[in-house]
Amino acid sequence: MDKVFVQGLEVLTTIGVYEWEKGIRQKIRFDLEMGYDNRPAAAGDDISKALDYAALSSKVTAYAEQHQVELVETMAEQVASLILAEFPVLSVKVRLTKPAAVANAAGVGVEIERFTQRSLKAQSD
Template sequence: MDRVFIEGLEVDTVIGVYDWERGIRQCLRLDLTLGWDNRPAAADDDIAKALDYAVLSERVMAFARDAHFQLVETFAERLAALLMAEFGIQWLRLKVTKPGAVAAAIGVGVEIERGCR
């Protein structure tokens, strides 16, 4: 299986368990690896047969813009399910980093893998 990736996509969303977090938007950094068969797109040089990472990135940003979750885990699960359903992705790995959530760390978060390779 081929892989399409998007690294370091920064999105703003409402995320957090503390009251003060519920009233602000915070940045999350996303790394996505998506299982996709690139052969049909490459054979015809046809974007319509490719997993269009520009369109996918816009969808991720729209999801984040509308999201209001307490847990990064919930954000990751819901986003993974949405991408698999809307884009027909069979397998993905998603890393969600919340910078600054722990003062002594560059970032904390979760990494999930869903679907079958």
């Protein structure tokens, strides 16, 4: 399967379990990888058949900025669901990093991968 990716998408949002975190905005970073058939776009050099990663990035940014959650796990799940629902992808991998959350670490976070039903069906055939 072909992959389209967005790397290092940084967003300021309210995220965290501690009371002091609920009153501030913190930077989180998304690395996104989508399963998408690039052949139709490439065959005709046709942008209308390509996955619009600019629109996808804007949608993820707006969502993360507007939704307050406590856990990076929750944000990753919500963003994966958003992408699968609103873009014609077969799968999505979301790596969400919260920089400076732990002293002496560049960042902490989660990575999840989710699939559409048609992708799961194709894999089982």
